[in-house]
Amino acid sequence: MILHCNDRVYGFSVNDIRPAVEQDGVLYEFTHDRTGVKLAWLSRKEENKTFCIGFATIPDNDCGMFHILEHAVLNGSKRYPVKEPFVELMKSSMQTFLNAMTFPDRTLYPVSSRNEKDFENLVRVYMDAVLHPLVVENPEIFYQEGWHYEPEPSGNGYIRNGVVLNEMKGAYSSGDAILQREMKRLLYPDTCYRYEAGGFPEDISRLSYEQLVEYHRKYYRPSNAYIFLDGELPVERILSILDMEYLKQYKREPVETEISIQKKTAPAEAVVPYPSIPGLPEEKAAQMGFGYVAGTFDEKEKLCAAAMLAEYLAGDQDAPLKKAILEQELAQDVEVFLYDGIKQPFLLFLMRNTDKNRRDEISKVLRETLQGIVRCRIDKDRMKAVLNRMEFQAREQEFGWVPEGVGLALKLMGDWMYGLDIMEDLKSESVFTFLRGSLENGYFENIIEEMILSSENQAFVCLTPSEDIMGERLLREKKEINGMTKGWSEQEKGEEAHKLRKLK
Numbered sequence: 001m002i003l004h005c006n007d008r009v010y011g012f013s014v015n016d017i018r019p020a021v022e023q024d025g026v027l028y029e030f031t032h033d034r035t036g037v038k039l040a041w042l043s044r045k046e047e048n049k050t051f052c053i054g055f056a057t058i059p060d061n062d063c064g065m066f067h068i069l070e071h072a073v074l075n076g077s078k079r080y081p082v083k084e085p086f087v088e089l090m091k092s093s094m095q096t097f098l099n100a101m102t103f104p105d106r107t108l109y110p111v112s113s114r115n116e117k118d119f120e121n122l123v124r125v126y127m128d129a130v131l132h133p134l135v136v137e138n139p140e141i142f143y144q145e146g147w148h149y150e151p152e153p154s155g156n157g158y159i160r161n162g163v164v165l166n167e168m169k170g171a172y173s174s175g176d177a178i179l180q181r182e183m184k185r186l187l188y189p190d191t192c193y194r195y196e197a198g199g200f201p202e203d204i205s206r207l208s209y210e211q212l213v214e215y216h217r218k219y220y221r222p223s224n225a226y227i228f229l230d231g232e233l234p235v236e237r238i239l240s241i242l243d244m245e246y247l248k249q250y251k252r253e254p255v256e257t258e259i260s261i262q263k264k265t266a267p268a269e270a271v272v273p274y275p276s277i278p279g280l281p282e283e284k285a286a287q288m289g290f291g292y293v294a295g296t297f298d299e300k301e302k303l304c305a306a307a308m309l310a311e312y313l314a315g316d317q318d319a320p321l322k323k324a325i326l327e328q329e330l331a332q333d334v335e336v337f338l339y340d341g342i343k344q345p346f347l348l349f350l351m352r353n354t355d356k357n358r359r360d361e362i363s364k365v366l367r368e369t370l371q372g373i374v375r376c377r378i379d380k381d382r383m384k385a386v387l388n389r390m391e392f393q394a395r396e397q398e399f400g401w402v403p404e405g406v407g408l409a410l411k412l413m414g415d416w417m418y419g420l421d422i423m424e425d426l427k428s429e430s431v432f433t434f435l436r437g438s439l440e441n442g443y444f445e446n447i448i449e450e451m452i453l454s455s456e457n458q459a460f461v462c463l464t465p466s467e468d469i470m471g472e473r474l475l476r477e478k479k480e481i482n483g484m485t486k487g488w489s490e491q492e493k494g495e496e497a498h499k500l501r502k503l504k
């Protein structure tokens with residue numbers, strides 16, 4: 001069957017059909033009429049078929065509700081009530097990718113397989129997992145994946161345990177996580193990016209089971225779903241599965257998921273402790289980050305230029321910023337990168353293993369290096385080499401460890417939810433052509449000036465080493481747990497013990 005615009009197939013309307021030149025394929029866009037599910041299919045000669053369903057999930061605190069939900073929905077569903085369907089699938093399916101991820105403003109469930117029957121089965125398992133997870137009726141799954149109390153092995157009081165809780169405690173034992181969180185809090189004080197979508201360890205236990213179920217009800221509904229399909233696949237068959245087996249029973253219930261744009265803010269700064277790295281002398285034990293909001297998701301050329309600048313400034317030993325900082329022994333290493341995949345990406349300059357008292361000197365070198373580049377113009381050959389490298393990666397669709405279809409899904413889902421035409425993420429040639437033509441006309445110099453030197457959204461974070469931050473955290477947690485549990489009646493203790501027995 002050949003599809004045309006405005007055709008209706010299994011409850012879906014065909015909205016648009018366009019060639020996807022760089023992928024050598026055709027992009028079909030659909031809307032499910034009854035629920036409003038948005039679906040895009042990149043039809044092309046790719047044997048490995050990909051399905052990805054995503055929901056815009058906007059956190060309104062640091063409890064990590066969407067991270068816990070991501071884990072929880074993978075613990076069995078109505079049609080697949082096994083305890084760990086994903087573990088089973090890992091063993092039995094011919095999947096080439098199977099996972100789920102929580103981002104700062106969305107949750108994605110991508111899967112791929114080369115085998116048609118297997119692929120259909122995976123689509124069913126994923127749809128059932130997100131729409132009909134057992135967790136909405138079974139609190140044990142929340143206790144296990146999120147958090148719960150259990151008696152301390154010594155029998156002396158209680159501790160908190162749980163998969164996501166422990167995962168995030170692990171993540172926040174690293175300086176990088178602490179620095180990035182602090183940076184986002186400072187750069188985006190008025191948007192959802194000030195929250196840790198993964199859950200901040202000290203806040204996770206503020207989330208109740210009832211709240212989790214409510215978050216699921218509100219956000220995991222078809223009207224808030226985006227589905228991306230890639231590869232050679234029987235699209236009508238997939239649409240019929242989606243409609244008849246899942247979407248038909250729902251109606252349109254839009255969810256408010258608009259993310260505001262951060263207004264201009266005064267430069268902000270913070271000094272925060274982090275677990276010290278053993279063996280680093282005092283004058284090398286601090287970590288610094290200088291952050292600058294780079295633009296918005298739809299400014300593709302500008303964001304690509306920012307990523308190129310990062311590489312230009314600190315990508316190798318001869319890179320001008322890295323060289324200047326290292327020569328003056330102001331830090332042991334310099335990294336610059338574009339923190340991408342959010343509605344307003346930012347450029348982050350990291351000074352590794354530095355002296356907390358040398359911030360002014362570092363700031364000065366940073367400014368002077370950038371001012372020097374603006375004054376004397378960029379080194380065209382160096383920038384051209386960066387451009388060639390990035391263009392090559394884009395053309396080869398190199399996504400590292402994930403299959404191409406999954407890589408594409410991860411790349412375009414966010415922009416799609418922000419309202420961008422997803423075709424913008426399927427074409428990179430025009431962006432590189434524009435940037436190649438801008439090597440000599442002052443474009444990059446302007447970007448440095450605008451984005452960094454006279455930035456209207458910038459922040460500074462310094463991490464200072466603390467020998468006992470981990471100990472202090474433990475102590476704070478212990479005190480809090482004691483406060484919560486010491487007044488428990490015998491009945492409450494019994495209920496906790498009962499909960500635990502069910503968990504085992």
Ligand SMILES: [Zn+2]
Pocket residue numbers: 067071164167
């Ligand atoms: Zn996790």
